[in-house]
Amino acid sequence: MSQLPQPPQLTVCPACDEPLEPADNFCGRCGADLSALPPARDGAGPVAARLRPEHGGPEEGDYRLAAPGPAGRTDPAARPATGPHPGPAGPGRAPGHDTVPDPRATDAPAGVPAGVPAQAHGGPTAAPGSGPACPGTGRTCGACRAGMIDKDGYCEHCGHAQPRERDHMEHESAGVAAVSDRGLRHHRNEDAYAVSTTAQGDGGTAVIAVVSDGVSSATRPDEASAAAVLAARETLMTALPLGTPPREATHEAILRAAEAVAALAAPGHRPREHDQHRQENAPACTIVSAVVTGDLLTVGWIGDSRAYWVPDDRATQPARLTEDDSWAAQMVAAGLMSEAEAYADERAHAITGWLGADAYEIEPHTASFHPDRPGVVVVCTDGLWNYAESAEQMAAVVPPDARSRPLECARHLLGHALDGGGHDNVTVAILPFPTPSEGAGSA
Template structure:
């Protein structure tokens, strides 16, 4: 089986590969020595792409690598899309299928939503996913408790996002507001090991449990770090009232140098039946907020076709308006004994 610590982490543009000798360059291929980005146009195939993403010959805007991404591994699949209203995708994800010390399979999914009001949110989400996945796929095969590993993974992700903040120099280095508007993001993780399901989060990205038997109860596994959730928890507003307010999605917890204090939430569950874990950003759950609605839009064969499930959930969000970036990972439960890998 491949080393689970290798493989691409989504949200980080891959390096250009090498084409077979004599093969014509494909759309977006790198041409050594070319100006601009070094990529050729996917429309006319003759012009070069400038630094703003437009063809210098025909003028067509080129799709970004993160506009739409999807991967499937044994026991986990994920899809991410820019949506219909945003000019770029600031979400990211990372998924892995690994083997534990005893040879038993485990799956990992990390999803992150960059905070649009901060600088470089796309970099923040990518850094968080890369760091969290790396720790999880290293710690779990060494026997670390999944809940402890999840906590450590989120803290490692926080450090990675913090490192993106520009260092303050001169008088600013003592300014308590020096990190305002630093790169920031949310994070949610899910780990399936044996009969155990472990989730962790900071922010308002969510995890849901959807049983295969739809006559049984689905569940939301996470609680938002948000203004709306605080109002509901304090008994000041009903859930409907809170989420109707324009402040509903103001997050009260995030990863970033300007975060007050990162306090990862973790929880473990022992599902007694088959089902799937849906891990997603608010670009999806805005269109299926309750566990019941999420179960309703999740296809009945989700456990056996996780990638198709993720695609259908994306389609549901786009059909609903696609107002935000949309990212969803699907983890079937329980796992079948299969191979390992990362994406």
């Protein structure tokens, strides 16, 4: 489907000259509503407004929606990139970036799956150290310590955007650990994860990890990813104790996740291919899951979030367990490009499969494996694998003690992505195989 011409995009805020990205609705520095501000005239304001091309380059590391096939649809994908803000540096974050919640606070609120923000459940959203109650959010600014935070998350005194609960999240429990971080270029974290351990129908234990990446060119991508992991986790937690085979449970979990994301669309929303003049995409995301049950590993996915197998014995070949639903993967599969050529193309991250009301069709991919030796499963978004694309590259950055220290492994991989530039949100879950309770005595 051809794309309608789009209006030119501002590259700087007309009010304060902060650099902007095509999808910005608000300025990350002064909080100005860009839809309400007229473009600056030549010579007017701090700096005259300039125009940027409609599409960003591949270094922006984000999603674009694409119809199946080489002639697929591609939408702008860049997300807002705010400038440095005062405040102490967070874990793996350069000095000057927003503060983040204490990474040691890994416990999710009661009844909330790890990795799912409390606001998705109507829970508290205040960051640690929040100030006294007041109109708006009831929080004081973490930068100037004087102003109050308005309902949009900006300080009414100095205008700084405030850290969100999802800026940095961590979880560790028996058999699984996960970390999610906003990265260094985005104004918010649009990834989500849910990790759990549950009983199987045969009396064994199932370890579950679900990771989702919101599609940035769609509306409310952060809500889409949260809805997807919640629905998938709930389905797996219900089906596996009843004795449902893991692959069947995974297939059903992805379908339920797709329904949850589609339900976020505005009432009366029609799929975009039926309305070429619609200027708004429905919420959308990708999804990938891994379930470890005894000696069986089951993965499921739609989109280009991935799962990798990394054995403890690095002399053994690692493997990528998923195949992307993306333009690049289609080019390689059709023999039209080499893998290196395809992933170097600016269209590489145009996805051909996703969850949401605008999805062409939902076709969950599932696969099961019987690893014959100890190792770890790495489940991640492209915010990580952009910096370790092949199975060999991923294995090279996974620490040798990953199976015994999964949280430290997840943190290490996050650091690798941030050191590489942190262009995207980064989410990674690590599942030791076999699980600790079943792996006693394993080398």
